[in-house]
Amino acid sequence: MTDVIVVSDYDPRWPERFEELRQRLGPHVADLAVSIEHVGSTAVPGCAAKPIIDLDIVVHEEAVIPELISRLVRQGYRHEGDLGIQGRDAFRAPSAAPEHHLYAVVAGSKPFLDHVLLRDYLRERPDEVQRYSALKVALAQRLPADGEGRAAYSAAKSALVEELVAKSRSRPQ
Template sequence: MNKSRKPRRPDVTTVELVGCASHALELHNYDERWADIYLDHRGRIRDALTAADIEIEHIGSTSVPGLAAKPIIDIVVTVDDITVEEDYLPALLAAGYELRVREPRHRLVRTPAHDIHVHVFERDDPAVDEYLLFRDHLRSDADDRTLYESTKRTLLSKRWDDMNDYAKAKTDVIRAIKARAREARGQ
């Protein structure tokens, strides 16, 4: 949240899930088309949000060349005030995305095919910096990229009733990789 001003209205305080969960997924070897798919959706989002001051980044495993990933393109969009949904949400819905999650400090829209996830945060939300720290480190560190991929492969070989449990199971490895990323940056 921008410290120079308060949100124009309170944010939501609970998690609202809309629609069904994503399908069970498997890892795919890195696909060079993922970068082009991201660029197509980046243009689609930019065209939809011409009136808003936004930043758009490709995040997640599909943004790391050479890394196997679930074939879902994750995109982060930053806006000035997450609580002013009328500045971004109707335009994203009109552009063909569907609302999936509304939770404090975060909104998620996705394509009907569930293959593109657009995460909306406020511009200075620390979560955005965390995504970029992780992405940038994996792009430059082959050992951590291999560690992360092998962790995902091991975890996805198990049965998960809830993909959130799979995500939680990666937490310790992600935390360790981020610590090395911060150390490499001198933080």
């Protein structure tokens, strides 16, 4: 772990990294998943981000989540529960895999909609991308990369994220 929180300028290779991860996961979950979505800041062109790909495995119904968890555990993932977000299951990637954050969500659920609506809203609003990026860069420059600093980083971003999610939900679909 470094002593600073790393927030990078947008890297046009992030979609390729997502696609590589999607291809790795797909064969193991294809019959359970509706889709595998690239979410988070690395899914938004022009957005500064921690250089870690976020993926959602989207399923039709909650009833398949235990089977999905079982399959991912067999692939070396560690199930971490919901990490405080009800309706979302988080997984720690195997140590040999490229660093990424993996989540399981049900199509139409609040965690799923929060991810994709925010992503899609930001893709259409470069002004909001700039504002969000500037906040993340400023926070990364002043907060340490220890557990306390990372928690403070997430907490400090949350008000803007909530504002952007609310805007994404209120825009015409």
